[in-house]
Amino acid sequence: MDYKSLFSAQTIGMRASMIRELVATTKCIPGLISFAGGFPSPLTFPREILAKMYSEVILENGNDILQYGSSDGDTILKQELKKWEGMPDLPDSEILITSGATNGIYLYVKSLIESNDVIIIEAPSFLGSLIAFEGMSAKLVGIELDEEGIRTDLLEESFKKHGKKIKFLYLIPEFQNPSGITMTTARRKQVLEIASHYGVPILEDVPYEALRYSGEKPDSLYKMSKDSHPGLVTLIKSFSKILGPGLRLAYAIGHKELITKMGLWMQKVNVSVDCVTQRAVARMMSKGLLKPHIESIQAFYKPLRDTMLAALEKYMPETVSWTVPDGGMFIWVFLPEQLNADELFVSARENRVAFIPGSKFYPLGSETYNALRLNFSYPTAEQINTGVERLAHIIKEASGK
Amino acid sequence: MDYKSLFSAQTIGMRASMIRELVATTKCIPGLISFAGGFPSPLTFPREILAKMYSEVILENGNDILQYGSSDGDTILKQELKKWEGMPDLPDSEILITSGATNGIYLYVKSLIESNDVIIIEAPSFLGSLIAFEGMSAKLVGIELDEEGIRTDLLEESFKKHGKKIKFLYLIPEFQNPSGITMTTARRKQVLEIASHYGVPILEDVPYEALRYSGEKPDSLYKMSKDSHPGLVTLIKSFSKILGPGLRLAYAIGHKELITKMGLWMQKVNVSVDCVTQRAVARMMSKGLLKPHIESIQAFYKPLRDTMLAALEKYMPETVSWTVPDGGMFIWVFLPEQLNADELFVSARENRVAFIPGSKFYPLGSETYNALRLNFSYPTAEQINTGVERLAHIIKEASGK
Numbered sequence: 001m002d003y004k005s006l007f008s009a010q011t012i013g014m015r016a017s018m019i020r021e022l023v024a025t026t027k028c029i030p031g032l033i034s035f036a037g038g039f040p041s042p043l044t045f046p047r048e049i050l051a052k053m054y055s056e057v058i059l060e061n062g063n064d065i066l067q068y069g070s071s072d073g074d075t076i077l078k079q080e081l082k083k084w085e086g087m088p089d090l091p092d093s094e095i096l097i098t099s100g101a102t103n104g105i106y107l108y109v110k111s112l113i114e115s116n117d118v119i120i121i122e123a124p125s126f127l128g129s130l131i132a133f134e135g136m137s138a139k140l141v142g143i144e145l146d147e148e149g150i151r152t153d154l155l156e157e158s159f160k161k162h163g164k165k166i167k168f169l170y171l172i173p174e175f176q177n178p179s180g181i182t183m184t185t186a187r188r189k190q191v192l193e194i195a196s197h198y199g200v201p202i203l204e205d206v207p208y209e210a211l212r213y214s215g216e217k218p219d220s221l222y223k224m225s226k227d228s229h230p231g232l233v234t235l236i237k238s239f240s241k242i243l244g245p246g247l248r249l250a251y252a253i254g255h256k257e258l259i260t261k262m263g264l265w266m267q268k269v270n271v272s273v274d275c276v277t278q279r280a281v282a283r284m285m286s287k288g289l290l291k292p293h294i295e296s297i298q299a300f301y302k303p304l305r306d307t308m309l310a311a312l313e314k315y316m317p318e319t320v321s322w323t324v325p326d327g328g329m330f331i332w333v334f335l336p337e338q339l340n341a342d343e344l345f346v347s348a349r350e351n352r353v354a355f356i357p358g359s360k361f362y363p364l365g366s367e368t369y370n371a372l373r374l375n376f377s378y379p380t381a382e383q384i385n386t387g388v389e390r391l392a393h394i395i396k397e398a399s400g401k
Numbered sequence: 402m403d404y405k406s407l408f409s410a411q412t413i414g415m416r417a418s419m420i421r422e423l424v425a426t427t428k429c430i431p432g433l434i435s436f437a438g439g440f441p442s443p444l445t446f447p448r449e450i451l452a453k454m455y456s457e458v459i460l461e462n463g464n465d466i467l468q469y470g471s472s473d474g475d476t477i478l479k480q481e482l483k484k485w486e487g488m489p490d491l492p493d494s495e496i497l498i499t500s501g502a503t504n505g506i507y508l509y510v511k512s513l514i515e516s517n518d519v520i521i522i523e524a525p526s527f528l529g530s531l532i533a534f535e536g537m538s539a540k541l542v543g544i545e546l547d548e549e550g551i552r553t554d555l556l557e558e559s560f561k562k563h564g565k566k567i568k569f570l571y572l573i574p575e576f577q578n579p580s581g582i583t584m585t586t587a588r589r590k591q592v593l594e595i596a597s598h599y600g601v602p603i604l605e606d607v608p609y610e611a612l613r614y615s616g617e618k619p620d621s622l623y624k625m626s627k628d629s630h631p632g633l634v635t636l637i638k639s640f641s642k643i644l645g646p647g648l649r650l651a652y653a654i655g656h657k658e659l660i661t662k663m664g665l666w667m668q669k670v671n672v673s674v675d676c677v678t679q680r681a682v683a684r685m686m687s688k689g690l691l692k693p694h695i696e697s698i699q700a701f702y703k704p705l706r707d708t709m710l711a712a713l714e715k716y717m718p719e720t721v722s723w724t725v726p727d728g729g730m731f732i733w734v735f736l737p738e739q740l741n742a743d744e745l746f747v748s749a750r751e752n753r754v755a756f757i758p759g760s761k762f763y764p765l766g767s768e769t770y771n772a773l774r775l776n777f778s779y780p781t782a783e784q785i786n787t788g789v790e791r792l793a794h795i796i797k798e799a800s801g802k
Contacts, residue, residue: 001602001632003658006568011512014665039469047463054455054677062448066645068440099500099649099671106670111412132669167407201402231402244467246676248500257404264415268533269507270500274675275647276455 014135018360019127022345026354033387035374036354038177038329044297045244049289053280061279069275072263073097073251077282081251084285093256096263099273101207101238101250105129107262107269108168108203108234108252113138117167120158120200122150124332124361124368126177129170129205138167140363147323149173149183152190159198168201173221175208175328178361178373182326185218192221196229201258207238208328210294211377213302215326222253231255239281241329242294247277301329301377307384308376315392319399322374329377332358334370339398341372347398353390415536419761420528423746427755434788436775437755439578439730445698446645450690454681462680470676473664474498474652478679481686482652494657497664500674502608502639502651506530508663508670509569509604509635509653514539518568521559521601523551525733525762525769527578530571530606539568541764548724550574550584553591560599569602574622576609576729579762579774583727586619593622597630602659608639609729611695612778614703616727623654632656640682642730643695648678702730702778708785709777716793720800723775730778733759735771740799742773748799754791 023036057065065074073096082090098104113119115137121130123142133140141162143154150171159166171191173183183191195202204221222235234254239247252262266272284290308331312322319336333355335341341357348354358371376384424437458466466475474497483491499505514520516538522531524543534541542563544555551572560567572592574584584592596603605622623636635655640648653663667673685691709732713723720737734756736742742758749755759772777785 001600001630001656003602003632003656003662006513006602007662008511008513008515011662011666014662014669017668042464042468045463045467047459047467050463050467050677051456051459054459055452058448058452058455062446062451062645063443066446066448066451066647067443068641068646099675102672103670110409112407112409114409128668128672135666135669199402201404201407229402231404244463245469245672246467248671248673248675255402255404261404261408261412261415265412265536267418268415268536269504269670270649271503271529271646272649274500274649274678276451276678277675 032352033383034354036356037378039378040241041377044300046293053283057279057283065275065279069272071267071272074278077278080282080285096252096259097273098250100248101236104236104250104252107265109136110265111261112167118162118165120169124178142363142366149187156194166200168203170203172205174206175325178330179332180323180325180330192225196232202233204233205236210242212327249277304376307381311385311388315389317396329375331374333372337370340369348394351390351394353387433753434784435755437757438776438779440779441642442778445701447694454684458680458684466676466680470673472668472673475679478683481683497653497660498674499651501649502637505637505651505653508666510537511666512662513568519563519566521570525579543764543767550588557595567601569604571604573606575607576726579731580733581724581726581731589622593626597633603634605634606637611643613728705777708782712786712789716790718797730776732775734773738771741770749795752791752795754788
């Protein structure tokens with residue numbers, strides 16, 4: 001069979017994650033310290049609790065949860081989520097349980113996007129979403145960030161320029177991947193004003209929300225606009241960084257009409273989320289075990305972030321700067337203008353330290369080369385210290401050339 | 402927000418499952434006996450075994466299986482599946498683990514289908530697949546079945562007529578839903594000959610394969626064509642009817658190039674299948690617990706099928722006939738030509754018995770009305786007996802009008 005001639009245009013045009021490929025080139029290098037991945041530390045996974053929850057729900061509710069479940073999600077999990085979100089009166093029809101955040105984003109995009117529709121994104125942004133958007137033949141327009149979040153002057157320009165072709169604005173307002181930046185409350189207000197003025201829906205992706213180590217939590221865009229502009233924002237939250245991404249569990253909260261359509265796509269794509277996993281997590285929440293677990297994760301990651309910030313301060317030359325994230329898993333490093341992080345990656349790997357070059361987080365054709373992303377959630381404090389020292393050495397060498 | 406004006410054309414065109422809506426109208430009717438659903442009996446779910454497997458794998462392998470998993474599936478589960486399928490040498494790259502059979506079918510369709518491509522299906526066929534295909538803007542062409550399976554004379558005509566517009570042929574060759582028919586080996590050979598001659602790939606969906614109560618198992622189309630026409634057939638198998646559909650676990654075996662593309666779509670759609678569930682099932686297989694469990698399910702369902710066949714024999718008028726399935730969950734009943742099962746459904750519901758009218762299993766516009774589907778996996782033997790008696794009574798009444 002010659003499948004090449006049978007593949008759909010979207011399938012032929014798909015690209016795999018370049019990050020995966022890059023990370024693969026760093027495997028099996030003895031002694032390599034990697035700041036490249038975006039993995040949570042397995043030391044934070046609540047193994048004992050989950051083993052107990054799964055076992056209990058299967059024994060007690062097996063007849064129910066091993067049967068076909070609702071495409072829009074388990075009502076018992078929805079109850080727990082509504083309590084957790086402090087919105088006990090939210091109608092069930094405004095929540096959809098999804099097989100991870102990526103699945104929720106896919107269903108959102110599938111509900112809205114036609115070929116050549118425009119999606120406005122932060123630049124840089126999460127590569128996984130970018131390639132998913134491109135895979136649906138959408139056109140990506142990246143808007144620069146400053147230290148307060150997406151630049152609203154450029155955003156408004158873009159809204160004017162692309163007009164009705166724009167289907168939505170994709171934002172990661174908290175500890176953004178890859179930049180680590182959190183959008184300020186003032187900036188959030190501006191963004192909501194502009195988006196509602198131009199009638200552009202917002203997809204608010206907050207995978208790292210629970211991983212806050214300092215600073216005050218600002219209200220989500222969803223919460224800020226719930227009463228003034230109902231339905232404008234769809235919020236996507238995930239359990240991946242809290243319980244473990246192997247579980248594939250997240251949820252979307254938004255406009256009833258949109259959530260309904262996403263649920264219809266869920267019927268076709270997955271039928272439903274794994275019902276056993278849904279109920280196991282609901283049980284963990286109902287027993288009050290989620291909050292203390294999150295506190296233990298925060299306590300685990302905070303010293304790693306602090307170690308990385310201190311190491312950057314200690315080893316990096318003055319020409320290098322970086323963001324100081326209040327949470328999440330990433331720090332974004334700005335290099336002197338003449339340096340290219342794609343080239344630096346090769347010499348860094350030779351010196352047994354890895355990161356992701358900043359260019360990988362931009363839509364094709366609008367890359368920036370003098371930045372890089374460091375992950376601090378996976379390595380140990382000792383590795384962070386040694387790895388940053390190695391990296392600083394390479395940057396100094398490259399700068400001297 | 403006015404989402405109506407933002408939805409994509411495919412989203413606007415989506416229809417929900419009419420079966421779900423029909424089944425919903427039979428809920429809360431006291432004493433109603435339903436042959437309408439397609440649910441496995443919860444009495445067949447291996448609760449104790451699964452509770453143990455989940456708990457053990459999370460405790461022993463939590464660091465691994467709670468982490469991000471491979472988009473094409475867990476290698477340990479693949480090992481077990483290859484042994485189970487009697488193909489220990491099958492490359493891992495020819496298997497994709499999916500979130501249920503529907504997810505596998507979705508990824509297959511997504512890899513191949515453009516708007517207005519043609520998919521050839523059996524008529525009647527599984528409604529879930531039909532609405533998924535329609536949802537991707539494909540054109541469905543139904544080919545009649547006889548007692549040996551899809552009619553190859555009509556199939557060849559259709560291949561000639563639609564030529565290059567055809568992307569694939571979708572078949573449920575074993576205990577077909579809804580007809581209960583199993584394709585004979587002779588018919589399988591003919592189908593493979595024609596499909597390979599015209600270069601049309603086959604998607605072979607066998608969700609009920611393990612539920613065989615009588616007769617000899619024919620080789621799958623996949624197995625029959627593996628050496629002579631490698632890559633022609635993609636096989637989809639599911640754990641839904643064996644362990645419980647709440648689990649969302651299935652797998653696809655096929656051409657490496659196609660499986661690779663399906664895996665890339667998986668990255669965008671779900672990232673991966675729930676890794677905990679994959680490993681729990683792998684453990685159940687490695688401990689040799691799957692085979693005896695399947696035997697116990699077969700022993701559970703066989704008497705139900707036999708009871709329904711005996712009741713049909715006992716109560717139905719001579720003008721009614723039906724298929725005699727060797728397995729699965731459904732019997733297809735042919736009514737006298739002047740009867741309309743859509744109308745019969747209403748009077749049946751009033752008489753506290755439900756089924757699915759045959760018309761629901763055809764592409765829109767090519768319905769047949771004088772047939773209906775009965776499910777025997779969910780009701781008890783007593784309910785089957787009483788329900789068939791009620792149904793026969795209504796058919797006799799309607800025939801007499």
